Amino acid sequence: MTQAFRENTLTRREALKGMGAIAGAAAAVSVLPVAARAAIPAISSTKLAASDVLASPPAASAVAASNQLAASYLSQLQGLPGLSSATLPDTLYALNCTTRPDITLGSVTLTATSYVDAANPPAAGAVQVGPTMVFERGQTTGVWFNNSMSVCGPINNVSMMAPDSGWRPHGFTMTNLHTHGLHVTPQPPSDDVLLMIRSTTDSDPHVIDQPTSFPYFYTVPADHPVGTFWYHPHKHGAVASQVGPGMSGALIVRGKAGDGDIDDLLASQCNITAADEIVAVMQTIDYYYTNPAKTQAVFYPAGYYIGGEPAPSTCLDQMLAANTNGTPTSINGQLNPTVSMDIGQIVRLRLVNASNGQTYIPKFKYTGTGTAPVVPDVYAIAVDGIALLPRNPAGTAPYYKIDYSLSAKDSAYYTTAELITLAPGQRVDLLIKANAAGTFELYGAGLGEAPTVVENNTPNTSSLMTFVVSSTKSTKNQSLPTEALFATGTIQRPEVPDSLPASGSTITVPSSMPVATQTLEFKTVDSAFNASGVPTAPAFLINDQHFDGDPAASPQLQLYKGDSDVWNLYSSNDAHIFHIHINSFAAFARVPYDTTNRGYEAPVYYQMPIWRDTIYFDAGTPDTESNFVPGTMVVAASKQVDFTGEFVLHCHNLFHEDNGMMLSVAILDPETGGYDKT
Numbered sequence: 001m002t003q004a005f006r007e008n009t010l011t012r013r014e015a016l017k018g019m020g021a022i023a024g025a026a027a028a029v030s031v032l033p034v035a036a037r038a039a040i041p042a043i044s045s046t047k048l049a050a051s052d053v054l055a056s057p058p059a060a061s062a063v064a065a066s067n068q069l070a071a072s073y074l075s076q077l078q079g080l081p082g083l084s085s086a087t088l089p090d091t092l093y094a095l096n097c098t099t100r101p102d103i104t105l106g107s108v109t110l111t112a113t114s115y116v117d118a119a120n121p122p123a124a125g126a127v128q129v130g131p132t133m134v135f136e137r138g139q140t141t142g143v144w145f146n147n148s149m150s151v152c153g154p155i156n157n158v159s160m161m162a163p164d165s166g167w168r169p170h171g172f173t174m175t176n177l178h179t180h181g182l183h184v185t186p187q188p189p190s191d192d193v194l195l196m197i198r199s200t201t202d203s204d205p206h207v208i209d210q211p212t213s214f215p216y217f218y219t220v221p222a223d224h225p226v227g228t229f230w231y232h233p234h235k236h237g238a239v240a241s242q243v244g245p246g247m248s249g250a251l252i253v254r255g256k257a258g259d260g261d262i263d264d265l266l267a268s269q270c271n272i273t274a275a276d277e278i279v280a281v282m283q284t285i286d287y288y289y290t291n292p293a294k295t296q297a298v299f300y301p302a303g304y305y306i307g308g309e310p311a312p313s314t315c316l317d318q319m320l321a322a323n324t325n326g327t328p329t330s331i332n333g334q335l336n337p338t339v340s341m342d343i344g345q346i347v348r349l350r351l352v353n354a355s356n357g358q359t360y361i362p363k364f365k366y367t368g369t370g371t372a373p374v375v376p377d378v379y380a381i382a383v384d385g386i387a388l389l390p391r392n393p394a395g396t397a398p399y400y401k402i403d404y405s406l407s408a409k410d411s412a413y414y415t416t417a418e419l420i421t422l423a424p425g426q427r428v429d430l431l432i433k434a435n436a437a438g439t440f441e442l443y444g445a446g447l448g449e450a451p452t453v454v455e456n457n458t459p460n461t462s463s464l465m466t467f468v469v470s471s472t473k474s475t476k477n478q479s480l481p482t483e484a485l486f487a488t489g490t491i492q493r494p495e496v497p498d499s500l501p502a503s504g505s506t507i508t509v510p511s512s513m514p515v516a517t518q519t520l521e522f523k524t525v526d527s528a529f530n531a532s533g534v535p536t537a538p539a540f541l542i543n544d545q546h547f548d549g550d551p552a553a554s555p556q557l558q559l560y561k562g563d564s565d566v567w568n569l570y571s572s573n574d575a576h577i578f579h580i581h582i583n584s585f586a587a588f589a590r591v592p593y594d595t596t597n598r599g600y601e602a603p604v605y606y607q608m609p610i611w612r613d614t615i616y617f618d619a620g621t622p623d624t625e626s627n628f629v630p631g632t633m634v635v636a637a638s639k640q641v642d643f644t645g646e647f648v649l650h651c652h653n654l655f656h657e658d659n660g661m662m663l664s665v666a667i668l669d670p671e672t673g674g675y676d677k678t
């Protein structure tokens with residue numbers, strides 16, 4: 001098997017060698033005007049209107065111009081091994097990773113690495129969130145990707161090829177692009193997060209032959225779920241330092257009117273349309289400048305575990321310090337923006353948690369004086385980009401209403417908790433219905449204020465957004481979707497793992513799944529840290545392994561196309577967040593640990609399987625190294641369909657990921673033991 005695997009595999013080193021040849025040409029061509037990118041959502045400083053939020057489709061002429069640009073790269077792309085079937089994209093975006101000196105956040109102006117729409121660069125002072133990209137299923141979208149971010153001297157010493165680069169932050173000006181949650185091939189030129197795109201400013205001799213541009217092509221299957229996804233850098237060792245200053249953006253997958261998917265049903269049955277949507281990218285900026293002049297801006301995240309670097313104290317100043325509510329949280333680059341609504345109006349809020357390590361439980365509170373009016377109702381309709389399954393396919397009540405008062409740790413509690421807890425990397429689509437006039441703050445609830453899967457950690461309790469409900473009654477004639485609507489057969493979700501029921505209130509773990517069980521223990525090793533809090537050995541482990549850091553090494557976990565896998569996920573120290581690329585999983589139970597009797601209790605099943613690509617689990621208590629008590633276990637299942645190739649699973653606390661809490665994963669063709677050609 002190993003031999004066949006090698007023979008059928010385009011190794012990463014071979015691929016990069018081929019791409020090195022593209023780099024020179026790319027730098028010259030990338031200055032051509034690229035107009036296909038739809039306008040960046042114009043978001044005012046005080047108000048988010050539905051019309052400012054989503055980009056309109058690019059004009060046909062712009063697509064043609066972009067295709068012309070893409071075509072100039074195709075012959076070179078097709079010269080690469082394994083890439084002979086590359087086709088012209090239907091839409092092309094151009095994304096620059098650059099350093100902007102003019103980003104404003106609240107009263108502060110900062111210099112930071114940023115995603116910029118090359119076709120429509122932001123004005124000075126504009127927000128630092130990346131442009132919202134819209135991918136249409138059934139189509140191929142290209143993202144022409146350039147890296148020219150700046151580097152600060154000492155940082156460059158943490159070379160790409162530094163020893164122990166599998167478990168130390170390093171290579172801060174190298175980057176790449178990950179389409180978080182998309183079911184697309186992990187092979188280049190698609191969602192390959194092992195690629196490394198160097199900066200045009202980077203002179204590290206170890207990376208000088210890497211490309212500075214890359215033409216990503218994403219073919220979204222015609223049956224892909226429509227929903228809320230996002231994109232961010234995924235260069236191992238530098239993810240937190242790049243996502244932290246704001247290198248992230250929303251990625252919305254859309255279908256077509258009349259296709260019967262959730263967007264279409266909401267429009268036709270409930271009069272909730274794209275014009276009623278608000279895309280809200282949540283970011284936290286608690287970063288240190290690398291020099292006092294603020295002329296260069298690779299950031300040390302606060303609390304980053306840097307090995308072999310000068311202590312971040314003498315030449316740094318802090319921008320936004322964490323307060324008692326956690327790090328201040330910006331929405332699309334603004335602090336506490338306002339949304340205006342009328343009584344009875346419904347908006348769809350697409351929340352994206354793009355923070356490095358903050359977890360939120362969104363909840364409303366009245367902020368005015370006098371008798372509190374009824375706060376807006378909150379319904380979850382999708383998490384991690386996939387429409388919820390119904391509990392009862394014939395249910396007639398609006399779905400899924402968040403009941404913040406639940407407290408008994410039963411099925412309803414854990415289901416609600418899973419839907420409303422928003423851990424790093426996760427998304428939730430909420431319908432917000434205004435009940436009464438007043439000013440209401442959407443904020444992060446604390447423990448005890450709402451059901452949550454955060455049981456012994458500290459959620460972020462920042463202000464998020466303010467909703468001002470006028471005394472006018474809405475004339476939009478909207479309605480809430482019933483539970484039965486979510487049973488409509490035209491709603492696309494991932495393929496159901498073998499033996500896992502698609503819905504129903506009596507889910508049990510099948511006794512004989514024809515599958516593999518993957519049990520993953522996430523662990524922070526306290527004794528690996530020195531007195532300064534810097535690891536001197538791998539400190540963030542999954543099954544006692546850390547990411548090998550070698551792009552040519554064999555995958556650390558092998559799965560097979562066509563298999564279903566059950567995932568048992570737990571932590572024995574510290575809270576962690578499991579994320580796996582390419583195939584989402586259906587979470588269906590949490591299994592509490594009895595700390596007194598030292599054993600797992602009976603599983604608490606969700607009311608319906610909940611599709612996710614990212615999931616949170618707490619550490620147990622006490623979590624001292626000599627007395628590990630595991631936290632609540634998550635049980636999930638997934639089916640490995642459509643794609644073979646190499647990708648990763650990891651903790652989505654990005655500090656943990658950069659310190660090695662990641663494994664390389666391969667999905668192999670069971671016949672050949674290798675990867676299919678794309």
Ligand SMILES: [Cu+2]
Nearest residue numbers: 576651653656
């Ligand atoms: Cu972690």
